[in-house]
Amino acid sequence: MISTKCLACKDATGAMIEHTISRRAVGASDVHIKISYSGICHSDIHTGLGEWGEKSYPLCVGHEILGKVVAVGAKVTQFKVGDTAGVGCMVDSCRTCPECQDGDEQFCTGPGGFVGTYGTTQPEDKVPGGVTMGGYSSDIVVDEAFVIRVPEKMNVAAATPLLCAGITCYSPFKNHGIKAGDHLGIVGLGGLGHMAVKIGAAMGCVVTVITRDPAKSDMAKAMGAANVIISTDEAAMKAAAKSLNYIYNSIAFDHDVQMYLNLLKNKGTMILVGGVPKGAMPQGSFALIGRGLTLAGSLIGGIQQTQEMIDFCAEHDIVCDIELIPAKPEAVDTAWKRTIASDVKFRFVIDTEATL
Amino acid sequence: MISTKCLACKDATGAMIEHTISRRAVGASDVHIKISYSGICHSDIHTGLGEWGEKSYPLCVGHEILGKVVAVGAKVTQFKVGDTAGVGCMVDSCRTCPECQDGDEQFCTGPGGFVGTYGTTQPEDKVPGGVTMGGYSSDIVVDEAFVIRVPEKMNVAAATPLLCAGITCYSPFKNHGIKAGDHLGIVGLGGLGHMAVKIGAAMGCVVTVITRDPAKSDMAKAMGAANVIISTDEAAMKAAAKSLNYIYNSIAFDHDVQMYLNLLKNKGTMILVGGVPKGAMPQGSFALIGRGLTLAGSLIGGIQQTQEMIDFCAEHDIVCDIELIPAKPEAVDTAWKRTIASDVKFRFVIDTEATL
Numbered sequence: 001m002i003s004t005k006c007l008a009c010k011d012a013t014g015a016m017i018e019h020t021i022s023r024r025a026v027g028a029s030d031v032h033i034k035i036s037y038s039g040i041c042h043s044d045i046h047t048g049l050g051e052w053g054e055k056s057y058p059l060c061v062g063h064e065i066l067g068k069v070v071a072v073g074a075k076v077t078q079f080k081v082g083d084t085a086g087v088g089c090m091v092d093s094c095r096t097c098p099e100c101q102d103g104d105e106q107f108c109t110g111p112g113g114f115v116g117t118y119g120t121t122q123p124e125d126k127v128p129g130g131v132t133m134g135g136y137s138s139d140i141v142v143d144e145a146f147v148i149r150v151p152e153k154m155n156v157a158a159a160t161p162l163l164c165a166g167i168t169c170y171s172p173f174k175n176h177g178i179k180a181g182d183h184l185g186i187v188g189l190g191g192l193g194h195m196a197v198k199i200g201a202a203m204g205c206v207v208t209v210i211t212r213d214p215a216k217s218d219m220a221k222a223m224g225a226a227n228v229i230i231s232t233d234e235a236a237m238k239a240a241a242k243s244l245n246y247i248y249n250s251i252a253f254d255h256d257v258q259m260y261l262n263l264l265k266n267k268g269t270m271i272l273v274g275g276v277p278k279g280a281m282p283q284g285s286f287a288l289i290g291r292g293l294t295l296a297g298s299l300i301g302g303i304q305q306t307q308e309m310i311d312f313c314a315e316h317d318i319v320c321d322i323e324l325i326p327a328k329p330e331a332v333d334t335a336w337k338r339t340i341a342s343d344v345k346f347r348f349v350i351d352t353e354a355t356l
Numbered sequence: 357m358i359s360t361k362c363l364a365c366k367d368a369t370g371a372m373i374e375h376t377i378s379r380r381a382v383g384a385s386d387v388h389i390k391i392s393y394s395g396i397c398h399s400d401i402h403t404g405l406g407e408w409g410e411k412s413y414p415l416c417v418g419h420e421i422l423g424k425v426v427a428v429g430a431k432v433t434q435f436k437v438g439d440t441a442g443v444g445c446m447v448d449s450c451r452t453c454p455e456c457q458d459g460d461e462q463f464c465t466g467p468g469g470f471v472g473t474y475g476t477t478q479p480e481d482k483v484p485g486g487v488t489m490g491g492y493s494s495d496i497v498v499d500e501a502f503v504i505r506v507p508e509k510m511n512v513a514a515a516t517p518l519l520c521a522g523i524t525c526y527s528p529f530k531n532h533g534i535k536a537g538d539h540l541g542i543v544g545l546g547g548l549g550h551m552a553v554k555i556g557a558a559m560g561c562v563v564t565v566i567t568r569d570p571a572k573s574d575m576a577k578a579m580g581a582a583n584v585i586i587s588t589d590e591a592a593m594k595a596a597a598k599s600l601n602y603i604y605n606s607i608a609f610d611h612d613v614q615m616y617l618n619l620l621k622n623k624g625t626m627i628l629v630g631g632v633p634k635g636a637m638p639q640g641s642f643a644l645i646g647r648g649l650t651l652a653g654s655l656i657g658g659i660q661q662t663q664e665m666i667d668f669c670a671e672h673d674i675v676c677d678i679e680l681i682p683a684k685p686e687a688v689d690t691a692w693k694r695t696i697a698s699d700v701k702f703r704f705v706i707d708t709e710a711t712l
Contacts, residue, residue, distance in 0.1 A: 099622055099623075104622065104623065104648075106648075107622035107623065107647060107648060109598065109622065242465065254640075266455055266460065266463035266465065267455075267460065267463065272641045272644055272645055273645060274641060274645075275640075275641060275642050275645055275646075276640040276641040276642065277639070277640045277642055278639050278640040279639075279640055280640055280641050281637045281638055281639070281640060281641065282637055283633070283634050283635075283637070284610075284631075284632040284633045284634040284635055284636055284637060285628045285630060285631060285632040285636050285637065285653060286631050286632065286633055287653075288628055288651065288652070288653025289628055289629060289630075289631055289653035289654065289655050290631075290653070290655060291463060291653070291655070292460075292462075292463060292652075292653055292654055292655050293652075293653050294650060294651065294652040294653070295644065295650065295651045295652075296644065296648075296649075296650040296651075297641060297643070297644025297645035297646070297647070297648055297649050297650070298645065298648055299645050299646060299647070299648050
């Protein structure tokens with residue numbers, strides 16, 4: 001067993017404490033990663049605050065993980081000591097159901113579904129303590145089948161959020177066949193949205209950012225957006241009606257989706273990735289039928305596609321815009337509060353190795 | 357001008373009267389059809405009752421039209437006198453916008469959009485009276501670009517509703533790549549649903565009908581359904597969870613869509629064709645995101661695809677299950693009342709030629 005320092009939620013207030021957990025000893029197919037950086041995803045906050053179901057505490061979250069391989073099991077073939085490696089939202093799945101066979105481990109239909117990087121109950125022999133613990137920690141041990149190979153040049157803090165935010169854009173873009181020349185709208189310029197701008201632009205799309213915040217206009221253009229529409233500007237919204245093939249909608253709270261659907265060309269598709277328990281849906285089916293529109297939900301992406309995304313981002317020099325913070329309870333507490341207030345451009349990353 | 361007997365709504369009560377209208381003289385690219393049969397579609401009723409916007413009366417509706425060509429213009433190449441021909445929901449469009457060029461005339465983005473077979477305002481030189489008049493009539497004159505070639509063996513009353521109900525299934529099935537071996541659920545076994553069963557089965561799908569009416573079980577199987585689930589049977593609905601690749605949802609009133617979404621496999625698609633102004637949508641985006649589901653609206657289909665559908669149905673001997681009624685005001689009034697009450701198996705067709 002590997003003693004591991006971490007930051008953990010003390011309880012459902014989400015307040016961070018310094019804590020120590022154990023990782024399992026490195027098994028034959030395991031990779032032991034010394035964590036360099038850990039991104040802060042809004043999912044960490046929802047989970048830590050118990051908003052997505054009751055949890056046991058202390059709970060260490062984090063599912064955007066980048067680090068160095070320090071040990072590998074006897075049967076590991078894809079990694080060696082010294083490699084840069086990443087871990088995203090999943091650390092295991094059944095690997096045998098049709099979804100896993102198709103590379104969609106995030107939709108695993110085996111017993112219990114996929115094993116989340118944190119907060120998933122597991123047998124003690126696999127996970128000391130019985131619940132998976134995430135990346136706000138010094139070390140992690142993961143089966144190589146769920147570890148992503150990261151080119152050395154991507155061994156930077158700003159690449160870390162790709163492991164969740166990057167794949168959450170890349171996967172639906174590929175699955176829906178988005179291609180060069182398509183007109184792609186991005187609604188919600190946050191952690192996900194800003195990655196969608198960069199990845200969409202790198203794919204050759206004509207990217208239009210729709211934001212309520214005029215201050216984000218120059219930033220959006222610097223990221224690769226060809227156009228910016230301020231959503232409160234009714235004339236601009238009207239002028240842009242029926243202009244987009246796709247919209248990537250990352251808004252994670254209830255909102256009027258119809259005003260964005262109006263921007264789609266006939267037969268256009270809106271991809272939804274913002275989890276909204278209630279609301280954020282059209283009023284009725286006429287909204288989709290009359291113009292042959294499609295609403296498509298998407299959830300992260302599978303392991304093979306995550307690898308493809310990292311390679312794509314390396315090729316196109318895509319990283320996130322981040323604020324690097326130390327791995328101290330008060331710093332993470334503040335970062336969570338600012339994330340909840342949408343006061344982050346565009347992702348916090350914890351400098352795990354240097355400060356934990 | 358061609359004097360044309362018809363049945364028309366007297367006013368927004370929808371009550372039928374015998375009436376006479378004029379069709380334009382046959383132009384160079386026009387086909388003059390003596391109408392044999394005219395189907396009754398629920399859209400006729402919504403329009404006749406003014407539920408989809410105010411109309412002027414008397415109004416002759418009907419957009420499932422089958423008949424014989426009795427005259428053609430000098431430039432007509434696809435039709436000759438004596439041919440069987442069909443007309444569906446559209447009689448013209450701009451023909452130059454990207455949607456028309458792509459064969460999606462139903463999404464025409466030209467001025468005013470496509471010209472509906474009835475109830476669309478048009479210049480007097482094109483349409484005497486200034487408003488298009490539909491198929492509950494003795495004759496119709498349509499540009500050959502909007503006339504469907506119908507094989508002689510399909511010159512039967514039961515083929516008539518294919519012109520709307522048939523294309524409304526066939527088009528999304530083709531557009532979404534539905535193929536042999538796919539598990540296809542049909543929700544709502546009415547005029548559209550029963551066509552979807554027949555067309556889906558002919559495409560080689562494993563068809564499951566989900567209905568609240570146990571009396572429809574044997575009928576569904578006779579049409580080609582492999583399975584029938586009674587939607588009020590909670591155990592059966594639970595057992596069928598995550599079993600379908602696609603669902604064709606033709607319910608045209610507010611309903612709990614979540615119980616049907618539960619039947620989709622991960623990454624499955626629900627096609628919506630039932631126009632519901634409010635409701636019939638999931639509660640929030642989690643319903644789609646968590647399992648990567650897609651909701652896709654679809655509206656009839658273009659002219660080329662309608663031709664393809666008629667040829668497919670002829671090849672597979674697919675016609676509708678109908679009740680044939682005379683072209684008398686009281687008979688149509690009764691048929692409308694029964695259609696509103698869902699008391700029709702599965703489509704009324706007016707025997708126009710014999711009785712008008």
